[in-house]
Amino acid sequence: MPSTKRPPSADRIVFGSRLRAERHRRGLTLEDVAALADMNWSYIAGLERGERNVSIDNMSALAGALGMPLWELLRPN
Amino acid sequence: MPSTKRPPSADRIVFGSRLRAERHRRGLTLEDVAALADMNWSYIAGLERGERNVSIDNMSALAGALGMPLWELLRPN
């Protein structure tokens, strides 16, 4: 009976780790990105850790804050 | 005072139209994809029309149902 719920996707982890990597590559803090994307920094921190099931609109805003297309941010490297 | 809310992202539209295109390319119905991704077909229909702010886990499941990586599904063509 327990839930047949879906587990967190691998893509969620990819997104989180790439988000963090690209942020660091640009020398930005969580607070910087939060300001650019108009979001709460602690929320973004949770995303980077893959703890939240982020929506496409928020992913898009974050990709925009980093100046890169979303599909590229999701591509593992 | 108008809402400071963010408008639907362009990526949402890209995802929807590419999802539909790739589904058709494979000759699959909404019901087929819904079964493969373990989702409601009428919800997927809304996604294809760009009406919903889909989460990454659901996007990932849909990409998986089509047998392609998520980043590729999000790349405009």
Next chain:
DNA sequence: GTGTGACTTCTAGTCCGTA
């Protein structure tokens, strides 16, 4: 400047109907 847990608000996502 960041990790994390707890919390409330709001919408994503389900399920049913009709066409």
Next chain:
DNA sequence: ATACGGACTAGAAGTCACA
């Protein structure tokens, strides 16, 4: 096989305090 609407519930969005 698809569109679309209504009503509901699971869970994402968004915030805060404290380490």
